[in-house]
Amino acid sequence: MRVLSLKALSAATVATLAAGFALVFFYAPNDADQGFIQKIFYLHVPLAICALAGFVVAAVHAIRHLRSHDPVHDLRAYVSIHVSIIFGVAVLLTGSIWARASWGKWWVWDEPTLVSFLIVFLLYCTYYPLRYSIEDRDRQARYASVFAITAGAFVPLNFLAVRLSQSLVHPRVFATADGGMPPKMWLAFCVCLAGIALLWVTLVRFEIAAKTASARLARLRRALAAGSAPPAPSRVAPSVPTGARSS
Amino acid sequence: MDAFRAILGKDLRVELRTLESVPAMLLFAVATFVLFRYGLDRTSLAGGLAAGVLLATILFAAVLGIGRLFVAERDDGGFDAIRLAPVDPTALWAAKAAALVIYLAVLEALALPLFAIFFLDGAAALPPLAGVLLLADAGLAATGATVSAMAARSRARDLLVPLVLLPLLVPVMIAAAGAAEPLLAAGGPSYSGVGKWLAVLGLYDLTFIAVGWAVFDFLVED
Numbered sequence: 001m002r003v004l005s006l007k008a009l010s011a012a013t014v015a016t017l018a019a020g021f022a023l024v025f026f027y028a029p030n031d032a033d034q035g036f037i038q039k040i041f042y043l044h045v046p047l048a049i050c051a052l053a054g055f056v057v058a059a060v061h062a063i064r065h066l067r068s069h070d071p072v073h074d075l076r077a078y079v080s081i082h083v084s085i086i087f088g089v090a091v092l093l094t095g096s097i098w099a100r101a102s103w104g105k106w107w108v109w110d111e112p113t114l115v116s117f118l119i120v121f122l123l124y125c126t127y128y129p130l131r132y133s134i135e136d137r138d139r140q141a142r143y144a145s146v147f148a149i150t151a152g153a154f155v156p157l158n159f160l161a162v163r164l165s166q167s168l169v170h171p172r173v174f175a176t177a178d179g180g181m182p183p184k185m186w187l188a189f190c191v192c193l194a195g196i197a198l199l200w201v202t203l204v205r206f207e208i209a210a211k212t213a214s215a216r217l218a219r220l221r222r223a224l225a226a227g228s229a230p231p232a233p234s235r236v237a238p239s240v241p242t243g244a245r246s247s
Numbered sequence: 248m249d250a251f252r253a254i255l256g257k258d259l260r261v262e263l264r265t266l267e268s269v270p271a272m273l274l275f276a277v278a279t280f281v282l283f284r285y286g287l288d289r290t291s292l293a294g295g296l297a298a299g300v301l302l303a304t305i306l307f308a309a310v311l312g313i314g315r316l317f318v319a320e321r322d323d324g325g326f327d328a329i330r331l332a333p334v335d336p337t338a339l340w341a342a343k344a345a346a347l348v349i350y351l352a353v354l355e356a357l358a359l360p361l362f363a364i365f366f367l368d369g370a371a372a373l374p375p376l377a378g379v380l381l382l383a384d385a386g387l388a389a390t391g392a393t394v395s396a397m398a399a400r401s402r403a404r405d406l407l408v409p410l411v412l413l414p415l416l417v418p419v420m421i422a423a424a425g426a427a428e429p430l431l432a433a434g435g436p437s438y439s440g441v442g443k444w445l446a447v448l449g450l451y452d453l454t455f456i457a458v459g460w461a462v463f464d465f466l467v468e469d
Contacts, residue, residue: 129403150458161422
């Protein structure tokens with residue numbers, strides 16, 4: 001996991017995103033049908049893919065947490081969901097802007113991808129009230145992991161049910177042979193996807209580093225204040241393993 | 248299996264003696280039907296609207312029952328007892344889910360005829376509809392028992408059950424309403440497209456039975 005330092009990772013993220021956006025604006029052609037507004041596709045779709053992939057990553061960390069009882073996996077699952085929810089807000093916003101520009105409405109109910117994403121987003125928003133209404137630390141971590149696994153199993157089922165219930169109007173840009181993207185758009189899209197994925201990883205790493213650092217700081221402060229009294233863990237944030245490195 | 252039967256028998260006996268869940272769910276369902284009657288201002292429903300009214304009512308009535316599912320276990324030490332007993336804790340989950348399926352089946356056996364009297368022109372749709380609802384009940388029970396066990400030991404129990412459960416039940420609602428819509432069509436039940444939705448319901452049931460079965464151990468251990 002620690003192949004790159006946080007600094008190098010941030011630099012790689014900025015470089016990839018800059019290259020991606022440069023490709024989007026100066027290299028990829030304007031869409032024949034939608035014109036300039038279609039450029040939001042290079043931001044919206046990678047964000048959505050990364051948010052959903054982040055939920056799956058959280059489920060994997062949750063399984064590892066339940067198996068090993070190692071709090072570091074709980075921390076990773078928590079931060080993955082956290083960053084994915086932030087990405088989810090961005091997905092809903094950019095999706096609404098795109099919908100407004102190309103269909104004339106801010107929200108369209110007969111669009112399966114939009115609706116399923118909203119439902120998944122709403123479900124994951126309940127992660128916080130669930131987690132923070134359980135006081136016992138170990139139980140909180142375990143229940144949060146159970147939630148992450150249940151919700152992870154829910155994501156594909158939900159997409160299946162919503163898609164079956166509605167007409168298929170979302171452009172199938174990847175699947176169809178004739179409606180696919182020209183290679184220039186493909187290249188820009190792939191670079192953007194890589195950039196957003198790197199951004200997700202960077203944010204997760206930053207958040208974990210920040211949580212680890214503030215937990216250590218609090219532990220040191222308490223130890224200073226109380227002589228050598230054993231430190232009490234904070235109640236709300238996921239517990240941070242004592243030996244974890246900050247980056 | 249013995250533990251499962253013992254816990255299920257205990258729950259059903261408690262329910263028969265105290266009449267805590269099912270009558271409340273039924274009253275709630277009837278009150279909701281009346282609300283829909285005036286909210287929609289129609290005396291007769293068909294198709295998607297009828298399916299939506301019926302499914303939404305049953306879903307919310309189920310949430311009432313699901314919230315109460317583990318209350319006795321939490322208050323009277325059932326969680327500790329199942330940990331001390333030399334049995335698989337999953338028996339507790341399976342018994343609760345089975346009890347919920349029975350509650351919902353009783354609720355539907357009473358609420359479905361009432362729904363037909365209130366809103367439908369005939370009773371021809373009821374037998375196939377009962378089959379659809381039974382499949383939906385299995386999914387409701389599997390997810391409901393898992394979420395209820397989670398919420399039972401948190402501070403915000405009454406808040407959490409509907410909050411976490413409703414988004415999780417959206418696929419059940421979509422599939423059951425999709426299957427019920429042609430059955431409740433205005434000119435008598437038709438069966439086109441019902442199979443697809445029953446398959447989705449079955450897939451949902453299997454997935455969440457498997458998930459509940461796999462994770463429940465972690466909700467009990469401490």
